[in-house]
Amino acid sequence: MRVHVADHPLITHKLTVLRDKNTAAPTFRALTEELMTLLAYEATRSVRVEAVDIETPVTKTTGVAISSPKPLVVPILRAGLGMLEGMVKLIPTAEVGFLGMVRNEETLKPDTYAERLPDDLSNRQCFVLDPMLATGGSLIAAIQYLLDRGATDVTAVCILGAPEGLAALEKAMEGRDVTIVLGALDERLNEHGYIVPGLGDAGDRLYGLV
Numbered sequence: 696m697r698v699h700v701a702d703h704p705l706i707t708h709k710l711t712v713l714r715d716k717n718t719a720a721p722t723f724r725a726l727t728e729e730l731m732t733l734l735a736y737e738a739t740r741s742v743r744v745e746a747v748d749i750e751t752p753v754t755k756t757t758g759v760a761i762s763s764p765k766p767l768v769v770p771i772l773r774a775g776l777g778m779l780e781g782m783v784k785l786i787p788t789a790e791v792g793f794l795g796m797v798r799n800e801e802t803l804k805p806d807t808y809a810e811r812l813p814d815d816l817s818n819r820q821c822f823v824l825d826p827m828l829a830t831g832g833s834l835i836a837a838i839q840y841l842l843d844r845g846a847t848d849v850t851a852v853c854i855l856g857a858p859e860g861l862a863a864l865e866k867a868m869e870g871r872d873v874t875i876v877l878g879a880l881d882e883r884l885n886e887h888g889y890i891v892p893g894l895g896d897a898g899d900r901l902y903g904l905v
């Protein structure tokens with residue numbers, strides 16, 4: 696498994712505003728989308744392309760176009776939905792599948808309550824979006840879902856990660872073609888499984904309490 700932690704002052708600046716408990720939902724949503732777009736630059740570094748012949752006003756030349764089958768973007772509901780627009784703005788031809796997951800706040804285990812994915816993911820490049828990698832339970836289950844359907848090339852994008860979750864993911868995905876791109880790797884998890892310093896509950900901050 697490959698791990699890339701973004702190191703860019705624009706990302707750190709936007710993350711600082713996102714972390715601030717006084718940042719209200721409209722700004723939080725806008726920043727989540729912007730951060731995704733910045734992280735997408737790294738996450739799509741190996742997006743598959745094929746040669747295409749075109750003609751400029753000056754001459755014939757060869758360029759590239761994103762290959763078919765098009766990449767599959769999978770936001771994990773709810774919070775991953777806040778990252779979706781930031782990704783598909785960059786790859787408008789991407790297809791989008793959905794996984795709905797909620798972590799049981801007592802056991803910290805994920806429960807999958809919705810799934811809408813193609814049956815066969817072999818030969819699809821998959822991009823999983825979830826802002827928070829805490830214990831890693833949700834992301835491991837989501838990536839495993841894709842691998843079980845034949846995916847061989849999965850990149851996950853998270854805005855914040857905890858070392859505990861990253862270690863669990865690395866152990867679970869050992870030897871698999873999985874990449875994770877993080878906006879920042881935080882200090883630790885607290886006794887409730889929340890990332891420290893973190894930003895709180897990403898889903899609640901995007902969409903309100905339920």
Ligand SMILES: O=P(O)(O)OC[C@H]1O[C@H](OP(=O)(O)OP(=O)(O)O)[C@H](O)[C@@H]1O
Nearest residue numbers: 773774797798827829830831832833898
């Ligand atoms: O790494 P883990 O310990 O599994 O925790 C991370 C998960 O928790 C959050 O979702 P949550 O369960 O709060 O659902 P929500 O997006 O609907 O708020 C977050 O968006 C991840 O999916």
Ligand SMILES: O=c1cc[nH]c(=O)[nH]1
Nearest residue numbers: 829889890895896897
């Ligand atoms: O810090 C955390 C941990 C899990 N889920 C969140 O939204 N935030």
Ligand SMILES: [Mg+2]
Nearest residue numbers: 896897898899
């Ligand atoms: Mg939540």
